[in-house]
Amino acid sequence: MYNVVLFFHLLGATIWTGGHLILACTILPKVLRDKDVAFLSRFESSYEKIGIPALVIQILSGLYLSYTLLPDLSQWFNFTNPISRLVSFKLILLACTFLLAIDARLRIIPNLSEKNLTALAYHIIPVTVLSVLFAFVGISFRTGWLF
Numbered sequence: 001m002y003n004v005v006l007f008f009h010l011l012g013a014t015i016w017t018g019g020h021l022i023l024a025c026t027i028l029p030k031v032l033r034d035k036d037v038a039f040l041s042r043f044e045s046s047y048e049k050i051g052i053p054a055l056v057i058q059i060l061s062g063l064y065l066s067y068t069l070l071p072d073l074s075q076w077f078n079f080t081n082p083i084s085r086l087v088s089f090k091l092i093l094l095a096c097t098f099l100l101a102i103d104a105r106l107r108i109i110p111n112l113s114e115k116n117l118t119a120l121a122y123h124i125i126p127v128t129v130l131s132v133l134f135a136f137v138g139i140s141f142r143t144g145w146l147f
Contacts, residue, residue, distance in 0.1 A: 002068055009061035013138065015054035017131040019047050024128040028121055035114040058134075062090060069141075086146060089137045097130050 023043065031040040066087045070076060076091065078084040104123040108116055140146040 002065070005061045005064050008057055009065060009138075012054040012058035012061065013131075013135055015050055016058060017128075017135050019051045019054075020124070020128040020131045023047070024124055028124055032117055032121060035117065037112055037114060037117065040117070040120075041112070059094065062094075066090070082144070082146075083141070086137055086140055089146070090134065093130050093134050093137065097127055100127050100130075 027040065027043050030036065066076065067073075069083050070081075070087060075081060075084050076087045079088060100123050104120060108120050108123065112120065137146065
């Protein structure tokens with residue numbers, strides 16, 4: 001069961017991180033240059049259909065995988081244990097992603113216009129960096145890079 005869940009976790013990570021890299025590296029520069037809010041909205045509405053389910057799969061599978069490795073939840077923030085430290089990093093990255101997403105969804109996206117495109121970019125870029133860090137920390141479970 002662990003390997004099946006890990007597969008779906010990695011698939012979700014591929015979709016989430018890949019989508020944000022495409023958004024930040026190709027879509028966002030064009031949108032900022034052309035002030036094309038409609039183009040960004042079309043991308044976002046298309047991507048959200050697969051990106052949000054991928055994120056939900058990542059969260060649920062990540063919790064399962066963490067629990068499998070560390071069934072004692074009180075150890076999830078024990079920074080003296082290498083596995084706990086990685087679980088902690090993942091949860092911290094998730095909290096940061098969540099806070100940026102909530103702020104964008106409640107404050108910026110409802111009023112999205114040419115005037116606040118830069119504010120949205122200041123959310124897209126950090127979420128993209130966080131998604132890459134998620135992948136790096138995830139790899140560290142196997143490689144020990146962050147131990």
